Amino acid sequence: MNMNPDQVSSYLTKFIDVLVDYSPKLISAFIILFVGIYAIRLINRIITKVMVKRNLDPTLTRFLSDILIWALRILLFVTVIDKLGIGTSSFVAILGAMGLAVGLSLQGSLSNFAGGMLIIVFKPFKVGDTIEAQGIAGTVVEIQIFVTKMLMGNNQTVFVPNGALSNGTIINYSMQGERRADFTFSVSYESDIKKAKEVLLGVLNSNPKVLKNPAPEVFVKNLTANSVDFAVRPWAKKADYGSVFSDTLENCKIALDEAGISFQPFTIEK
Template identity: 70%
Template sequence: MNLNPKELTDYANTFIKVLVDYSPKLISAFIILFAGLYIIRLINRFIRRLMVKRDLEPTLTKFLADILLWVLRVILFVSFISKLGIETSSFVAILGAMGLAVGLSLQGSLSNFAGGMLIILFKPFKVGNTIEAQGVTGTVCEIQIFVTKLITFNNQTIFIPNGSLSNGNIINYSLQNTRRADLTISISYDTDIRKAKDIITSVLNSNPKILQTPAAQVSIKGLTDSGIQLAVRPWATNEDFWDVYSDTLENCKQAFDAAGICFQPFVKESTTKTSTAVDPKQQN
């Protein structure tokens, strides 16, 4: 296509006229954009500092600050394109449809997200606590938005989805400062119960890691076919719990050996019975 100089001049004049007419909107739109980004950054810093001063959970602080940041950015972007003269109603409708589609496709993730928010807000446990949930026991290493990270006693890393974690039973072993060990020691019916209880009580009193208050208990738990079950319940701090658990069993065994008392092992009765059927015809 060949253009003569007059047509080129007309196109140039038209472009310059449109540019001059549109330049105020363009300049004001970019001023709003850059000023808005700067203000959003200031607001985000202020909100983070405010939540840190209020001693909010670090995970919750980061999450709320990020959500606020992106909400303000979306509002700024809509204002920017609106200032340029672009119709925003259709754009907002598209964003809504996209949000609905993403929400339907990520139902499981949204459930974990809601569970993470509940855990962060209501704090059934925190980082450093030892908990038992969903069939596993470990120390909470990190509380994320979608999963909670646990480190087990054998140094395995387990990620539990927050959705199932928030809807299930949670045992927090670190919420209280002290913890009771529930031990069972079996003795035979020939053993003097009073003597066995005195030996166990002496073992408990000689362990400095066992708390005096609440006092440890030694009582009869049950009378079974295999022997007498004694319930031994010493108290200890969370830090000394497993030492007390192990030391109590070991020291009771040594004390019983010295006194000539044997632990009564649990004997499981056989449920299989053999029978011999005799043919009536063979009896004759």
């Protein structure tokens, strides 16, 4: 296709006219873009410092910071293309449709995400706590956005979905500084119950890991058809709970045998 000089000159003139007319929008869009990028970084630093000063959970701080950055970036992108004269209504509609589709396909993940937010904000437990939930007992190693990482007593790592975790019952064994072990020891009706009580209480008082305050308790809990049931309740620091539990079982059995007290089958409550 051959073009004469007049056509070339006409096209060039039109191009220059369009460029001149469009240049203010282009320049202002670039200014908004560069200023917006700088403003986003500044806002992110300020918000992050505020969250750190308020001792917000590090996981929540990182997550909120990322959400803020992407929200501001999307807002900046929409502002720039609107300044360039490109219609944003269809673009926003597409984003809304995509968000709805993603939300419907990730309902389980969103439930876990919401559960993770609840755990981070309300803190029913923290990293290092020993908890029992969803039929699993272990130490919390890491609280992630979608799952909580736990280490069980047999050194197995378990990942519990935060959605189920936040909606279920959680037993936190570490929230308080002390923990009580509850036992039931049964002796025969022929035994001297006062002596049995003294023997059991002596075992608890002789253990240096059993706390004096709160004081350990031994009392008659129940009279069954075949035995007298004693409730034995020692208190211990959470770090000593395991050894106090096992020592109480062993030493109470030995002490009752040495005292000549008939020992019936017993049950452990906790």
